[in-house]
Amino acid sequence: MERTTCLIAGGGPAGMFLGLMLARAGVEVTVLEKHGDFLRDFRGDTVHPTTLELIDALGLREDFAKLPQRRLNDIQIPIGGRMVPLATLAHIPGRHKYIAMVPQWDLLDLLARAGDVEPAFRLRMNTEVVDLVREGGTVAGVRYRAKDGVTGEIRADLTVACDGRASVLRAAAGLGVRSWATPFDSWWFRIPRHGTDPSGLIPVLSADRMVIMFDRGDYFQCAALIAKGSDPELRARQPVGVIMSGVAAVVPWLADRTGALQSWDEVKLLDVKLDRLDRWYTDGLLCIGDAAHAMSPVGGVGINLAVQDAVATARILGPKLVSHTVTTADLARVQRQRTLPTAVIQGMQRIAHARLIGPAVAGRLNLSNAPQPPTALRIFRRIPVLRSVPVTLVARGVIAERVPDFARRT
CATH class of the missing domain: 3.30.9 (D-Amino Acid Oxidase; Chain A, domain 2)
Structure with a gap:
């Protein structure tokens, strides 16, 4: 039976930044990414000022400048x-x-190289998360399927869903979601x-x-x-x-x-979506980034919000994961910290949809x-x-x- 302290589903910006930060705290982290590389066209390539500040703080400024x-x-x-x-x-x-x-694959490769230096960090490519493992009503890890067809389970103190707006894990958890129509x-x-x-x-x-x-x-x-x-x-x-x-x-x-x-x-x-989970967590599972709140492309803010979710998650949960004392109340604290910035930005996007984008695609602007x-x-x-x-x-x-x-x- 494989085991890790924190299992992160999804090797996008939120998952990779979170995995690197937690590994530097000494938390045993396993990141599962279903693809064999990070090369995908038209993924979000905007790296916002707060993410640039994070890169500086992580000591990656010089490496990032070479991209x-x-x-x-x-x-x-x-x-x-x-x-x-x-x-x-x-x-x-x-x-x-x-x-x-910056091409997102270059940024993710940079984070993967930085993670390789940390003894507690493990990235597994070609490994797709397909379901949750539960014990007594608590999420205890995930089931996965590798590209070669091998299946298995990884148990974890905490599972973090960073697997995007089509998140397999948030669907498996049955978390309620509020959606807004997009034009x-x-x-x-x-x-x-x-x-x-x-x-x-x-x-x-x-x-x-x-x-x-x-x-x-x-x-x-x-x-x-x-x-639409x-x-x-x-x-x-x-x-x-x-x-x-x-x-x-x-x-x-x-x-x-x-x-x-x-x-x-x-x-x-x-396919543009705008939604937000009513609750981002359940016992043993936390959703962040697009898995918690799918963003419209208006403003290109989705990556920035997801990365800031990862920073808050690392700061709040890092010490708890080191001592193996994470509680559901700690997961709720992450959501409380990140709900306001998410709601404000989504509110701005809804206004832009109604006042600008809707009239534009209807030929009225x-x-x-x-x-x-x-x-x-x-x-x-x-x-x-x-x-x-x-x-x-x-x-x-x-x-x-x-x-x-x-x-x-x-």
């Missing part, structure tokens, strides 16, 4: 044929006044970027759709927003090139890239051909507090969790 990355400092929007500055991160609190765009899904794809193109984040609002373009150096990573559930019908009735032709109609410097997409196979669908910025946008740009609050909340969140001393290497 391929771009810095997102500014947001511009095309209006009336010109690029209009919308917001900047130059004035947010803290040392890092930018969001780093859109998104298509993710890449197009070439030229050195003369604008940098930063560029939202394009045309008569057809809204497209968010992220500067990734030699290419733009793009998210085209479509009406419309993907099959749109793919069936129109060629893939219509995506770029619509964008180029309002962003003339993209006219030479209308043929950048050759096949619908290059376009990946994200087209700023790009307007002769000048609308009044609401001009007011937003001229009043400092209106500009700074949303940007700060997106970049730093509501609460920046304190990194536990046992995890620091500075």
Whole structure:
């Protein structure tokens, strides 16, 4: 019978950061990741300032700086044929006044290498969690299936579900979830970027759709927003090139890239969800990150929230796991700590869905051909507090969790 102190299901950012921090506390940690590597297209690549501060605190700054990355400092929007500055991160609190765009697989590989140095850390790839193990009504570990078909069980003092918004473990636990309707899904794809193109984040609002373009150096990573559930019908009735032709109609410097997409196979669908568990835990099990609260892609805040969940979990539960004294009340404390920042950000996303995204995908919002910025946008740009609050909340969140001393290497 295999056994560990803390079993973490899912080797995404939350699971890997949590595993590394707990291992540095001396907690025996096993992270199970169902894939054989971290290479997946269009996973969240935004590393926010609070995550950058965590990387610094963990002593990984120099290694992180070697990873391929771009810095997102500014947001511009095309209006009336010109690029209009919308917001900047130059004035947010803290040392890092930018969001780093880093391939997620590079970040996860970095954390895996850092974990390998810790005697208490164990990462098992190609190992999928398939169910919970219970003893007397308490979660006592998980059942797993390896890629080669081998199955087994791992018992643990605590199981932490970091297995995403389609979490197997939260479903197995039967935890109640509250969901909110979302008006859109998104298509993710890449197009070439030229050195003369604008940098930063560029939202394009045309008569057809809204497209968010992220500067990734030699290419733009793009998210085209479509009406909820419309993907099959749109793919069936129109060629893939219509995506770029619509964008180029309002962003003339993209006219030479209308043929950048050759096949619908290059376009990946994200089924957008927004939900939150009523209770993030049961005896022996804690859910964090998307397993506890699936986030909309609006603001790109999902990874940041998940990582901050991991920091709070490590700080609150680390000493308890060392002494093997974790209680259900301790798990409830993690949820209390993280509910407010999650609820605030999800509230902002719901407002954005109703006031911006919904009208945009319905074709009722087209700023790009307007002769000048609308009044609401001009007011937003001229009043400092209106500009700074949303940007700060997106970049730093509501609460920046304190990194536990046992995890620091500075």
